[in-house]
Amino acid sequence: MQLQAVHHIAIICSDYEASKAFYTDLLGFTIIREVYREDRDSYKLDLALNGAYIIELFSFPDAPERPSYPEARGLRHLAFEVMNIKNAVDELRHYGIEVEDIRTDPYTSRRFTFFSDPDGLPLELYEI
Template sequence: MKTHGFHHVAIICSDYQRSKRFYVEVLGFPVIQETYRSARNSYKLDLQVGEGDAIELFSFPNPPPRPSTPEACGLRHLAFKVADLDASVAALQAKGVDVEAIRLDELTGKRFTFFKDPDGLPLEMYEI
């Protein structure tokens, strides 16, 4: 099997409007398409993250909570590439987002930090 990268990452949120505001207004991801699926009482919001990268943000009635953060079995976190980590941190903090202290990846020498989405999903910014 040969892959060509990720097509999308899917996230289920507990409060669709709150998460939509966070991903669109706070993180600045453009909306590709928004769909309401009445048979499932569910929204699906397609967001553009990078060149060809996307997040699918879903709402479902009464989704189960995440077991723990970030050491639950399964997806640990999402990491976004940023060119200027200091500017990215400042932009998030100006919008009221708590951001952890910047750390240094001992394997690559690159800087990174973490913050959380409205449901506590760990998100990382990794300086390229």
């Protein structure tokens, strides 16, 4: 088996409209396709970043909560590259998003910080 790349990341949200607005209006993902699956009472939203398909956003009625703190088992966080982390943090804060203080990775000397999506999924900004 020779893996080529990560194809997509699937996220289940509790408030479809809030998460759709967060990922599109705030983070700038573009919508590839939006499908309502009546048999499951579920939306599936395919999102792209810079033309590359990257996120499937799902809604399911009564989806159970999952621990989302950074040290829980499973997916720790989803990281996005940014050119200027201070500008990105300022923009998030302008929209009322809580963002941790910017830190510097002691091994790479790159700056990074964390914030959360509407369901508390930990998201990272990593300055390249």
